[in-house]
Every structure is written in structure tokens, then in C-alpha cells.
Amino acid sequence: MVLLPVSANTRVWIPDPEDVWRPAELTRDYKEGDRSLQLRLEDDTIREYPIDAQSKQLPFLRNPDILVGENDLTALSYLHEPAVLHNLKVRFLESNHIYTYCGIVLVAINPYEQLPIYGQDVIYAYSGQNMGDMDPHIFAVAEEAYKQMARDEKNQSIIVSGESGAGKTVSAKYAMRYFATVGGSASDTNIEEKVLASSPIMEAIGNAKTTRNDNSSRFGKYIQIGFDKRYHIIGANMRTYLLEKSRVVFQADDERNYHIFYQLCAAASLPELKELALTCAEDFFYTSQGGDTSIEGVDDAEDFEKTRQAFTLLGVRESHQISIFKIIASILHLGNVEIQAERQDDSCSVSPQDEHLSAFCRLLGVEHSQMEHWLCHRKLVTTAETYVKTMSLQQVVNARNALAKHIYAQLFGWIVEQVNKALHTALKQHSFIGVLDIYGFETFEVNSFEQFCINYANEKLQQQFNSHVFKLEQEEYMKEQIPWTLIDFYDNQPCIDLIEAKLGILDLLDEECKVPKGTDQNWAQKLYDRHGGCQHFQKPRMSNTAFIVAHFADKVEYLSDGFLEKNRDTDEEQQINILKASKCPLVADLFHDDKDSVPAPSTSAKGSKINVRSSRPLLKASNKEHKKTVGHQFRTSLQLLMETLNATTPHYVRCIKPNDEKLPFHFDPKRAVQQLRACGVLETIRISAAGYPSRWTYHDFFNRYRMLIKKRELASGDKKAICRSVLESLIKDPDKFQFGRTKIFFRAGQVAYLEKLRADKFRAATITIQKTVRGWLQRVKYRRLKGATLTLQRYCRGHLARRLAEHLRRTRAAVVFQKQYRMRRARLAYRKVRRAAIVIQACTRGMFVRRIYRQVLREHKATVIQKHVRGWAARRHFLRLRGAAIVIQCAFRRLKAKQELKALKIEARSAEHLKRLNVGMENKVVQLQRKIDDQNKEFKTLSEQLSAAASAHAMEVTKLRKELAHYQQSPGGDVGLRLQEEVESLRTELQRAHSERKILEDAHSRENDELRKRVADLEQENALLKDEKEQLNHQILSQSKDDLARGSAQENLLMKRELEEERSRYQNLVKEYSRLEQRYDNLRDEMTIIKARRAGGPAAPPAFPPGLGQLQPRAASDTRGSGICVVSVSRTFLGGITEESWAGCHAPGRGLSRLWDLPEISGQTPGHKRNPSNQSSLESDSNYPSISTSEVGDTEDALQQVEEIGLEKAALDMTVFLKLQKRVRELEQERRKLQAQLERREQQDGRKVQVEPPKNDIDLDQDTDLAYNTLKRQELESENKKLKNDLNELRKAVADQATQNNAAPGSGSPDGYGLLLNQLRLANEELEVRKEEVLILRTQIVSADQRRLAGKSAEPNINARTSWPNSEKHVDQEDAIEAYHGVCQTNSKTEDWGYLNEDGELGLAYQGLKQVARLLEAQLQAQSRAHEEEVECLKAQVEALKEEMDRQQQTFSQTLLLSPEAQVEFGVQQEMSRLTNENLDLKELVEKLEKNEKKLKKQLKIHMKRVQDLEAAQTLAQNGKRHQELSRQVAVQRKEKDFQGMLEYHREDEALLVRNLVTAAQTLAQNGKRHQELSRQVAVQRKEKDFQGMLEYHREDEALLVRNLVTELKPQALAGTVPCLPAYILYMCIRHADYVNDDLKVHSLLTSTINGIKKVLKKHSDDFEMTSFWLSNTCRLLHCLKQYSGDEGFMTQNTAKQNEHCLKNFDLTEYRQVLSDLSIQIYQQLIKIAEGVLQPMIVSAMLENESIQGLSGVKPTGYRKRSSSMADGDHSYCLEAVIRQMNSFHTVMCDQGLDPEIILQVFKQLFYMITAVTLNNLLLRKDVCSWSTGMQLRYNISQLEEWLRGRNLHQSGAVQTMEPLIQAAQLLQLKKKTPEDAEAICSLSTSLSTQQIVKILNLYTPLNEFEERVTVGFIRTIQAQLQDRNDPQQLLLDYKHMFPVLFPFNPSALTMDSIHIPACLNLEFLTEV
Secondary structure (H helix, E strand, C coil), X not given: XXXXXXXXXXXXXXXECCCEEEEEEECCXXXXXXXXXXXXXXXXXXXXXXXXCCCCCCCEECCCHHHCCCCEHHHCCCCCHHHHHHHHHHHXXXXXXXXXXXXXXXXXXXXXXXXXXXXXXHHHHHCCCCCCCCCCCHHHHHHHHHHHHHHHCXXXXXXXXXXXXXXXXXXHHHHHHHHHHHCCCCCCCCHHHHHXXXXXXXXXXXXXXXXXXXXXXXXXXXEEEEECCCCCEEXXXXXXXXXXXXXXXXXXXXXXXEHHHHHHHHCCCCHHHHHHCCCCHHHCHHHCCCCCCCCCCCCHHHHHHHHHXXXXXXXXXXXXXXXXXXXXXXXXXXXCCCEEECCCCCCEXXXXXXXXXHHHHHHHCCCHHHHHHHHHEEEEECCCCEEEEECCHHHHHHHHHHHHHHHHHXXXXXXHHHHHHHHCCXXXXXXXXXXXXCCCCCCCCCXXXXXXXXXXXXXXXXXXXXXXXXXXXXXXXXXXXXXXXXXXXXXXXXXXXXXXXXXXXHHHHHXXXXXXXXXXXXXXXXXXXXXXXXXXXXCCCCCCCEEEEECCCCEEEEECCCHHHHHHCCCCHHHHXXXXXXXXXXXXXXXXXXXXXXXXXXXXXXXXXXXXXXXCCCCCCCCHHHCCCHHHHHHHHHHHHHHHHHCCEEEEEEEECCCCCCCCCCCCHHHHHHHHHHHCHHHHHHHHHHCCCEEEEHHHHHHHCXXXXXXXXXXXXXXXXHHHHHHHHHCCCHHHEEECCCEEEECCCHHHHHHHHHHHHHHHHHHHHHHXXXXXXXXXXXXXXXXXXXXXXXXXXXXXXXXXXXXXXXXXXXXXXXXXXXXXXXXXXXXXHHHHHHHHHXXXXXXXXXXXXXXXXXXXXXXXXXXXXXXXHHHXXXXXXXXXXXXXXXXXXXXXXXXXXXXXXXXXXXXXXHHHCCHHHHHHHHHHHHHXXXXXXXXXXXXXXXXXXXXXXXXXXXXXXHHHHHHHHCCCHHHHHHHHHHHHHHHHHHHHXXXXXXXXXXXXXXXXXXXXXXXXXXXXXXXXXHHHHHHHHHHHHHHHHCCCCCCHHHHHHHHHHHHHHHHHHHHHHHHHHHHXXXXXXXXXXXXHHHHHHHHHCCCCCCCCCHHHCCCEECCHHHHCCCCCCCEECCCCECCCECHHHHHHHCCCCCCHHHHCCCCCCCCXXXXXXXXXXCCCCCCCCCCCHHHCHHHHHHHHHHHHHHHHHHHHHHCCCCHHHHHHHHHHHHHHHHHHHHHHHHHHHHHHHHHHCCCCCCCCHHHHHHHHHXXXXXXXXXXXXXXXHHHHHHHHHHHHHHHHXXXXXXHCCCCCCHHHHHHHHHHHHHHHHHHHHHHHHHHHHHHHHHHHHHHHHHHHHCCCCHHHHHHXXXXXXXXXXXXXXXHHHHHHHCHHHHHHHCCCCCCCHHHHHHHHHHHHHHHHHHHHHHHHHHHHHHHHHHHHHHHHHHHHHHHHHHHHHHHHCCCHHHHHHHHHHHHHHHHHHHHHHHHHHHHHHHHHHHHHHHHHHHHHHHHHHHHHHHHHCCCHHHHHHHHXXXXXXXXXXXXXXXXXXXXXXXXXXXHHHHHHHXXXXXXXXXXXXXXXXXXXXXXXXXXXXXEECCHHHHHHHHHHHHHCCCHHHHCCCCCCHHHHHHHHHHHHHHHCCCHHHHHHHHHHXXXXXXXXXXXXXXXXXXXXXXXXXXXXXXXXXXXXXXXXHHCCCCCHHHHHCCCCCCCCHHHHHHHHHHHHHHHHXXXXXXXXXXHHHHHHHHHHCCCCCCCCCCCXXXXXXXXXXXXXXXXXXXXXXXXXXXXXXXXXXXXXXCCHHHHHHHHHHHHHHHHHHHHHHXXXXXXXXXXXXXXXXXXXXXXXXXXXXHCCCHHHCHHHHCHHHHHHHHHHHCCCCCHHHHHHHXXXXXXXXXXXXXXXXXXXXXXXXXXXXXXXXXXHHHHHHCCCCCCCCCCCCCCCCCCCCCCCCCCCCCCHHHCCCCHHHCCCCCEEC
């Protein structure tokens, strides 16, 4: 209370038992010594208020009305309890504001109603704002914590406290939601969603209904949200404190158990929960003790689904979820177990048939008998022995309840641990923000151990809060450099010491728990004895088991009963052991010893890693004496929490419960004051009031109290000096204020005094104004009366004068009447005579005129008849002549057509394609059969080799035995032993080889059987296909004759399906055959490896692969001194390696590397290449062009076209015959070419091969047959593929023909169709003949090559071949290569093998095989590495696809949260962005392909140019001999009639050709350059005379053009030129490229220009001028492409000259679309830049700046100062700055020639953004919702409208976008009292929603005393009248919304030839055309 003298009419607060504080007003002055005050209450009753004689304290003073309802309680002038309570009440009830600042504390009052203030738009509105800029909100506190974390690099904490039902959980949830939205994860882990998903789980298992709250948290939790360096959420962690386990087994009246129990019961009908055996909650004891099991407005089944979804989102598996539900259900069943008492009082039992006990054991997986026994017994362990003792009924119930609590506590801790695992991250944490949801101070009628721990925690938090507040106050004073004294604040350290110090309450409790027979009474007695004299400890008078602790908030009496039991938290060891042995893994894990023995590590101050520390009891059943008590654990966890909080910057949220009835917006002052005292808000007020609570910046103080300053003082420019002088003159006591560095500090009450002076000043000024106005009104009234008197006199005198004048006028009028009547009679007589004369004259004259007219009319008709007759005659003559000409032309054309048709028919008679369609399939079957025979032969060969090897091995063994006997006889016995051992090992190896051989033989026989079966199936399929093809052919002919066959379409479809099925079966068979073939190859490789192993032994017989059977050692002279054993090859390896290739690999000086250069070995065989297994074996891979698939396909396609065309169109389509004819000519030419090549090679062979030894004719025939079969197989494969394609085409033709027959029956001639088909078949037969000739020629070529190579490689000693036993056997290709490798690699080691016999070369082969094995192993490793790299690449692709899918799912989930309209718009935006990205990617790909195409074309042009130069050189050559020689060397074979553009030359003439071409090219280049210079000079002179509006440039100058005109162009360089000049120049370049028909040039220029514009825009992403410049040029280029496109729709406004400038060759519609899209992107970037420039100005200019000086005043803002209220307002913006900026935008866009329609759309968008930002701030700021702000706002809007009209932009729709802001300004100024005012507001505010109107009315705040607040009743009236509106629920406007832009067509009036290019552009390389 204050000790200030008060006078009458002073408003004060007095205590009241009902309302706590009651307002009153003094009726008389208070004088020193008065014992009472006379007060008038609000109901006008008079009351005497006594004053204490000792303290003489007066009542608390009330604040001025303008300070009531402030956002910050510290802004109040008088800081005391009644002022705080009244301010909160006014804000809560009248304005519906639930948040209020109190210094650093946010006070949140629970409204018990859902408010629309937590949407995404509100989150984005608070994001990035300073804490004082917006109204108080939980989001503002969260933003402040987030900002300080990023700015100060320090961890933050938000401490949310309050009693049950105050809204702590909801506040913490909204804070986490804010962090999840603002600091969303940077990756796709969705960690923010997981953080939010933890809330439903924790609420389900930790929240319950109490008498005070329907969703009360029965535990404390501290959630740490981790952030990375970019401040994105990367993880979270949760710590829990003191779970209320007793609620599991007991609930008070009208309370419930934890929500999860009721959710499970509500969802018991689900199929997956049937095994839980649950029913409704009323059937279970643990859920029905509180009475009603339901909560109004809560659906437990729906909440259960949310809980399960949260579990799933956090990664808890479905099996674990079911286990959790089983454990929870088992607790319910345990509570229903019936315990029966026995006759004795100390024993009881449980029925074995108890269904609930059975369900309990079944769900937990424990033994029924053991649990039944140990529920009623307990084990006593002594030193000597162990006893099993029965328990009484009460003991059994207690043990059962303890077991239920323990199971739930363990499950709770496990779930918390799983949640932390789901929220944990492996990334490094940079910082964190902690959210503490802790229970507030609690006091009940009966307070137990839980309340004691809760109040103990609040004592610790209050101590930390007090020290932090004091620290902030001290820092503020030191920062402002003002003297300060130590503020005495309440320190609750003595109370904390009472609880936690040595021998404190907790220590004595733990000590009593250790005593064997300790009781609660003994512990209470120890407390009395120990702390009886402590000031914070008291003993109740009427109880010996209770004690009182004086906490900081209130005194609380605790009942000691149950303290020891709850502190011990003991359980029966045997019951826990049973649970440990559970079959359920989760149950066993919950009660494992290791789980409970893990210590909780401490958390560092930096928070680099979040560690989990649960506050639940740590159980150790086997070692009870070392178990920590609950109190000790809680004290430890609380100490860890305090360390964490002290290492962070705390932010406080105090939740207040307004009433206990949970009524919405109902305020109970008693309960509110009690909580304000308990949560420390009043302590904050007291600390602030002890110093200087009111603080003003010099700028704000000057603006607010400027009227108190004298005029002469205002002349000074220093505002600090002015404020100092004013305060010193107004407040005489210097201790009442202090001048800081940036602020002025006031004591409590001084601001109210200044407000009183200000109000008095205003009141005096008002009186003066009223006096002046009233005098003026009286003077106006007198002047009005005087003027009225003079007017009456004037009117009376005028009336008399008018009456005299009337008499005189009547007299004169009579005379005039007489005169006029006489005159009229005379005039009538005259007119009658005159009229008769005129009639006679008219009739006469008309008669003569009609005669003349008839004569003229007859002459005119005669002329018309003559004209038409003569015209008819002339037309008739013309038509006769034209008809004759047409007849002649038709006859001539018919004659020519018949001649051409006859020629084509003759050419088409040689086609026989259809007759030989089945040849390919039959040959394929024959080929497969032949291949099987070859494999069987190969198998036999291998078997013979194995037998030969076995016999040789036996001989070698015999030989070795003989040598062994010889050695045994000799002295060398050791050597004999060693050889004997070797023989044994070789024998063992031989046996193993025999067994392997047998296995391989069996496998080979099985494979052969399978292959034969497959071949039979293939032959059957082939026969079926042939039959079906013949049937189809007959059906085609029959359908061409039968016009009535309409039902064949359906049959054809069925046949097509069957064919598809047969084709699929056939392909599967082919695939299976390929697989078996590959398996056979693998087995063959294994056989090779076995042979190699067998060959490696010393006793192995000499055996070479058959392919090397003809290898002969050459003479020493042939090695030419190389020292290498050279061999020759006389035959191929399986037909794959030719002798020519083999002979080339062992040339002198070359080793094995030459062998691997063979095309047959490296996979590049010209004649044959094996297909992969996953490809069809029917594809032909031949490199010979004559039988390529594409060329064969051309002929067959032509034939198929003829068959499909039908009867009517076959005679007309001659292109088919021409194509066949061309194909025959190509085959004939190819045959001649091959013949010439064969002759040339024979001549070369004749020159090179001097002596050709004779070769066996059988071998030559075999080689020839093999080559022919290879080529034939390739041809048959191709034919087989084409056969299948033809079959499909034939079936398609059948269907088409049937359709045509049904559509037009009776049309066509079957005979004509058959004739055409026969001609096509004849042509095809001729084609096949040519193919056969080509095959024969190729066979001859191959045979000639084989003979030549055989002659080279033959050895003189032919008889030596007989020395090899296996020389005639077949050999595998790999074996031959390995053998040769060994020979080549081991030549230098021949001296080491001298001891071998005549078969010694076997060792060489074995050594080569070992080397090849190593090489193959290296190749295998390389293939493995390549495979691994490919797998990694595929994995990366899979990961990319997963990321894309996750991003799409996230986008989809976000879309679901939007409204349907927003979903559609969002979907369209996403689709547009996706299509744009795909379009850009495709464009880039096209650009790359086009670049390659250009490169190839450029090379082609270079070669063509060289050829042309060569021809020119030949023409210019004068020497005929040189010309003939060059012609002979080049050997040009050009046909005069059919030249195909090819030149042929010999290989040896290549150097001469190149040399001559280079010489000719240089000569022509010099001549061409001179000619080009001359022509360019002439062209320049001609272009200067006649410029056609085109610009020419060379292709190499394109990059320079784009660089000078786009990328490096500055808009300032084109000042004063034609607007959009670059667009015109680009179009003129495009037009020239179109003129020369260069599509590549057009494409390249447009693509380069678009890419250049994008690059410029990306580089200047924040430059408005550059963006506007390119928007105007892009639009102009788009308009030019439309205007000159040749489309009549765009040429309506063109002149004749402009029409000449249209494009002639290209349609650039696609590029117009690309430019349109680019224009949209540039427009959006332009808007973004303009919004970024204007947005910081809007709030300051529209709402804060005083456009009308002196109209608005600044109210005190308290602790939270606005960021814009800076010193002197240097950084604030005014409306003129905004207008100047928009002027700059408008000038830039106009100067650069931007279309006026686009400029209108730009300013419409900008004005919408101004409206949205201003209105959003108005809706979220209480300090700007006033009448003066409305006036300022209307003035600012009028200025903007005037600016729009001045710039002729009023038609843009910008004014309509400001309509909501205009109505909001009017709403602030309208009268708000009567129902008529409400109706006027409703009719006026049509653009504002109901929610926005009510929000503005609630925020309305008077700035002066003469203004009035809006009453609650008036707001209710507004809501009632607007309830029928269907307004959107969104409170704020979306300031990011962008209107769709339109680019209307705006043609240019300029012509291209009138545009001048300035020299500053550096475009001299452009040539005008």
C-alpha cells in the first residue's frame, strides 16, 4: 500500500472477501491523522474504510483507464496485486485475450474453449518478429527462444508451469508445434512430425481426468528439441519426472485412470484386440472407482486410433504395440482378480478358475500356478533359512496393487525410452531448446508424498526464477548506466534447505525407510524434534502425524501416512521373478536387472548429446538394501534438471486456471490470485516495482508528452535535453526518475502522474476549443437571423411592386389582342388564295417530270439487258474452251498413268516373298538339331580324351613303378619313398577325377535329353505356326472374294490371342534353351578345368586339345632369332578363329597379347556374335549389310503394306513397287561389289602366295560348309524373326480386311487384288534369289581366305601330325587359347623341361594353362568389381527414388491438411512445376542432341566442301593426263542414271587422294576468300540502299551476340533508345535465319537467348531494374513472334510494311509458349523483388508513422519494447518513402517499355500485399487498434488512391484489393455503442470476415481518456448479426498469395527497317539485309 496524500475523486482499490479487490473512489480529501476514508463504491454506496493507526497504510491507487488492458503488466503505472488482477480480468473477459506479458513471464489463462489463434498463418505471422512487435502469444515466446538460440549461440528453455487444468500441456504442445513448423527438418526424416506425434502417446499413458482437468498430466516432462548449425530440427529427447503410479489402482470420485485404459476398452471390438478379453470400462475395478468413465466431448475409440498412428509414426512395430496393449489389459484383469479370505484372518486364496487371473497370466506369458501361489504368499529370507508365509486379505490386495503399479511404471519408462529412440539422431547437435511441462504448486485438503515432491520442485524452480529476474533487472540498469541499489527479493533457500539439506525432511525420510520397523509416526516425531524451531516448519495443533511447510506460495499441511511406503516403493521379489521368466520378450525385458542398473549420465551445458534419464524408481529386487528411494531419485533428477536450466536461457510461461467449473471465459478472482501468488507473477511485479518499473525511450516520451513542453523548448533539436528539462520541471523529486543511456526510468506511479498532467492539458485545450466553437456558433446564429429579416422585407416590397405592374400589363394586353385579331383575319384570306395557286402549279410541273423519268428508265433497262446478254455469251465461250482443255489433260495424264502402271506391274512380277516365309523357321530347327549333334560329338570327343588320359596315366604309373623298383634296389631309399608317396597322391587324385567325370557324364546326358525334348517341342511349334500361316493366307484370299463374311472379326481376335499365347510359350522355350545352352557351356568349362588339373600332374599322359592337334613346331630358321617357339594353325577353333587371325598373332616379336587382339576372342567377330541370354536368339547380329535386318524389313514392310492396303488402294499406291524395285537394284549392286572384291582378293593372294601346298579336299569342304552354315544360320535367324512379324501382320491384315468388308460390302474386285498379290510375290522371289547369290559369294570369299591362310601356315613335315594321339579330336576354343598361352609364355623355360620324353610339350601346355587360369581369375575379379559398381549405382537410384517418394508423400500429407480449393490450387502448382522441370530437362537433352547433330552436320559439310573443292580442282586442271591418272586412282564409279552419292577408291590410293584433296582445298580456299570479300563489299553497298529489316550474323558470332545483347548488357546503356531494343534486334536476327531457311540457326539463337536471360536473372535476382528490363524485352519478343507469325488473328493491326516482315518458313509456336513461361517466371521474380523492398516499410509507414502530426500518441509498452520504436525514429519509414519507392518502380517499368497491362497487374499485386501485411499486423497488435490509428490509416489510404489516380493506375483493381483495409480503418472510427451502430458496422464491413471484425473490436484500445472502450455486449450484438455469414475460418490474409498474370497481345507500331542499332552495343558484326 502507498503512503501518498490523496484528494477527492481519487480512485483506489480496497480488499473484498468475494472479489478479492474492489474499486472505489474518495468522496473527500484525506488529511494527515484521519482514521478512516470515505469511499464511494461502483454501486454508489458510501463506505467508511478504516486506516491502521500503526502502519497508516492507504489503499492501493488505481491506474488510469487508458492503461487498463495493457499487453504487458509492467507497463502499468501502479504495480501491485489489484492492478495486475484487474488488468488480466479486463483482457480475459472483455477482449478475450488469454495471453499477457508480465516482464519476462507470459501469463496464459485457460479459456476452456478452442480459439482460432494457432493456425499456420498465425505461426508465419509471428515468425521473424520481435517479441514486443505483436500481441502476447505462446508463439512469440517460442520465436524469442528460437531467435536467441540462433543469435546468441546459447541453448534455450521454455518453462511451462501451473496447476492441474491450467493448460500447461496444451501450451507446451503449441510451443513444440511452432518449432516443428519454423525449424522443420532439412532432410526427409520428418523428425518434426515425430516430435509432435509423441504428444498423443504421452497423453494416453500419462494423462488422466481429475476434478480440475479432463486431461491432466500426472507426470512432469522436459523435452529437448535438438537443432543443427542451420537451426533445423534433427532430433529430440524426453525426460519424465514422478509419475503418479497410485492412480493406476485408485481414483477419487469423478476422476478417471489413465486414458489408455479407457481407449483400449473402447476399441476392444477390433479383431486384433479380441485376444485381450476386454469389455467396457465399467466392468473393471481399476477403471470404475471414480464413477463416470466417459468425458464429455471425448471419443476414446478415436483417440485410440490416434495413439496407434503415433506409435506407427515413431517406428514402434505392430508386434510391440500388441504387446503393450496386452500388458495394459493384463493390469485391468489383475485388478479384477477375486481374493477370497480363509477362515483364519492371516491367510487367503485365489480361485484357480478365476478367468481374470487366467487372462492376466496368458497375456503376460507367465505360469498360472506360480502367480496364483505368490499372490497370496510371500517369502521371508533370514540368515539361516527361508520361510514362505501366507498374507492377510489386506496384504494381498496391497501386494496386487503394488504389482499393478510396478508393471505400469516399468511399461511407462519403456515407452518413454522407445519414444526417445525414435526421436534420437546420429547427427551432431549444435544447440537445443528445452520445453519443461512441470506441475505447479498444489495444495489439497489431504496432501501426501506426491504433493510434497511437486511443491519441492516448484520451490527449486521459483528460486531459479527469482534469481533470473533479479539478474535481468540488474543487467538492464547496468546497460543503461544508471545508479542502482540492491533490491531485496524473497529468497526461499531456507525452505529448500529444510527439505533437501543434511538431516532435512528427505534425509530423515530415507533414514526411517532403512529402519526395519520404521513407521510414518516415528518419522513425523523425528521431524518435530529436529525442525520444530525452523521458521518454515510447523506442527499442527490437533495432529501428531501431520506437519506444515511454509512454501513461497502458501502454507501446506502434509499428512505423513503413506510417506514411507511410497518412498520405498517395494514389490514382492517372487512376483517380479515370475515376470522376468515371462514368455513374452517385452515383459521379460521390462523387468530385467540390467535395464534398471544403467546410471543416468549428466547432460553437458552445450547439449552436444541428449541423454535420457528417467525419474522412475530403479528396481533391484535381488539387492534391496542398495535400492535408491523415490525421494532420492527425485532429488537427483531435479538437481540434473536445475543444472540444465541454469546452463540455458529460460523463458517462462505461467498457466492460470480461471475457474474450477471449466466454464469458458469465466473468471474467478480468488482462484486467479491464488495461482498468481503461487507461480511467482506477483513476485516479478514486486521486484519490478521496487526499482523503476516504467521505462520510456526518449523518442516515445517526446511523442507522448509533447503537449507538456513549452514552445521555446521545442526550438532545441536535442530530444534528450528537452525531455530532461521537462521532467525536471514537472517532477520535483529527482529520485522518482532516472535518465539512462537510451531510456528514462520512472518509479511506480509517476507515469500515472504524467498521464494526469497530459489529461489536464487536453482538458484545458478542450475547454478553450469548446468556448471558441460556442462563440462562433452564436455569431453564426445572429448573422442568420439578421439575414432572414432583411429577406422578409425585400420580399414584401417586391410583392406590392409586382401587383402594380400586373395592372399595367393587362391594359396594354387588351390593345394588343385587338390588333392581332384583325391582322390574323387579313392574313388568312391571303393565304387561302396563295395556297390554291401553288397547288395548280405543282400538279402541272409533276406531270412533265414524270414523263421525262419514264423515258430515262426505259433506256437504262435496255442497257442492262444488253450487258447481261453479252456477258453470258462470253462466259459460255470461255467454259467451252476450258472444258476442252481439261479433257485433253485428263486423256494425256491417263495415258501416262497407264504406261507407268504397266511398267510397275512388270517390275513387281519377280516377288516371291510369301512363298518362302516358312524357310527361316525350318532352317532354325535344322540348325538347332545340328547344334545338338555337334554337342554330342563334342561329348564323345571329351569321353575319348578322358579314356586316353586314363590309359596314359596307367602307363605312366607302370613306368613309375618300374623306376621305383629300380630305385629301391639302388642305395637311394629316401627318394623311393618320396616317389611312392607321390604315386599314392596321384592315385587318389585320379579316383577323384573319375568320380567327377561320372557326375559330369550323367549331367551331360540329362542335359542332352532335355535339349532333344526342347527341339521336338520347337519343331512341333514350328509346324503349328506353318499350318496356321497357310490357313491365314487362304483366309485372306477367301475374304477378298467373300463380301458377306462379317463374323470373321471376332474369330481373328481369338486367333490373335492364341498367337500371342503361342508366341509367349515359344519365347519361353527359346529362353529355356538359351539357359540350358549356357549351362552346357558351364559344364564344358568345368571339364576343361578338370582336364587342366589332370594335365598338371607329373604322371599325366600327354594330351592336347583337339583344336591344337595341328600345331606344328616350326623350323629354327622361321623364328628369325627371336628365341620363341612359333607354331602354326591349320584350322579354326570351332569356326570362330580364322587361320588369318591366328597366323597374325604369332608374328615375329609378338607374344600372347597379339592373340587377345583377335576379333573372335575379343567379342568382335564380323561373321558371328553370340547374343546374350536375355535377348532373342532370332535376332541377326551380322555386320554384312546385304542381309541386315533393317534392309530385309524394308522389303517385307513393303509387301505387308500391299497386303494391308486392300483392293481399292492397291492400284493407287505405287511406292510399294518402287521400294521393291529399289531393293532389288541394291542387292544386284552389292552382288557385283562382292564379286569384284572376290576377284581382287584372289589376285592379291596370287601375288602374295608363291607356293601353296595342297590341302585335303575333305578339310576344305568342311571349312566351306562350316562358313556357309554360319552365314546361313544368321540368315535363317533373321528370316525366322521376320516370319513371326509377318504372321502378326497377316493377322492384323485379316482383321482390317474383315472390317473393310463389313463397312463397304461389295466394293472392289477380288481378281485385281489377287493379281497384285501375285506380282508382289514374284518380286519377293527375285529378292530371295539375290540373297542366295550374296550368300554364295560370301562363302567363296571365306573359302578363299581359308585356303590362303592354310597355305601360309602349312609345314613341310606333314607326317608329324600322326605323332599326336588326339590330333583329330574336337577341342574347345578356351582350351586352345590356354594351350597357346602356355606355349607362348613358357618358351624361355624349355631348358627346365628337358627330362621329359618325346611328349614333353605337354608340360609347356600345362604351364600355359596355369598362366591362363591366373589371367581368367583376374578377369573374374574385374567383372566382380564392375558388378559391385553396377549394384551400387542401382542402389543409389533406388535411394533417389525413395527420397522422391518420401517427398511426394510429404507433399501429399501437407495437401490433405488444406481446404479443397487450396488442394486444387496446390495440385495445379505442383503439376505446373513438375511439367516445367521435365520440360527444362527435355530441352536440355534436346539441346545436347542438337549440338551433336550440329557437330556431325558441320563435319559432313566440311567433307562435302572438300569433295566440292576436289571436283572444282578437277575442272580447273588443264593437264588431261593428270586428270586421267587422278580419275584412275580415285576409281570413281558413278552411274549416269542412278548415282547414289558414293565414291569408291582402293586402300593403297588413300594417301594420294588425301594429298590431292588438301592441295585443291587450299587453292579453292584462297580463291573463295577473295571472292567472298568482294561479294561482301558489293552486298554491303546494296544493303545500305535497301534495308529489309533483317540482320545477318555468322554462326561463330552467336555467342558474342548473346553476350553483348543479353548477358553483359546494362539497361542504362540503352537510355534514350527505342524501348525493348534487344527484343527487336533478336527478332531481326531470327527473321534473317527464317529468310535463309536455317532451322538450326533459329533454334540455336532462341535457345541461347533464353538461357542467357535465365542466367542474367539468376545473377541479378534482387535487381528490380534488370528484372523489369528483361520482362519488357521478353514480352516484346513474344509479341513480335505473334505479330509476325503470319497468323491472321495477330495481323489485324499490322500495316502493309509490317506484313512484309512476317516469318516465311518456320512456325515458332512452341517457342512462343516457352517465352510465355519465361515471362511468367520473370514476372514472379519481379513481384518478389518489389515485395522484398516494400515489406519492411509497410507496417512502419501505414500504422506507426504519424502522417498527421500530433494525432496519435504512444502508450507505454512496458518491458517488451517495440523494435520500431528506436531513438529519434531514424530507422522508421513514412508513407512518402513507400510512395517514392513505388514511383521508382513505375518509372523504371515505363521507361523500359513494359506493357501497361502488366504494369497494372504489378501494382494490383503490390497493393494487395500492402493491404494483407497491414491488416495482419492490425489484427495481431493491440497498440494500433485505436481511433487515431484509423484516422491515420484512412489518410494513408487516400494518399495511395490519389497516387494511383495520378499515375492513371486506378483501373488496375488495386483499390478493390485495399477494400478490407479501408473497412478496417472505418471500423476503428465508427461509433460503437447502440444496436444501430452495430447494424451499420455489419452493412459496411462486407469485405471483412466475422472473425476479423470481432478481433478488431476486441483489440480496440483508447489512447486518450475521452475515448471509450467497446463493451462486451456490443461485440455480442455484432456476432449475433453476423452469425449467418459463411466466412472462411482463416483470421489473417495470405500476403504471399499471387494473382494469375495475363500477357495480352500488344503489337508494336514500329517497322523493323526503321530501327537503328547504337554503337554502344558493339554489334558491328551484324549485317543489315
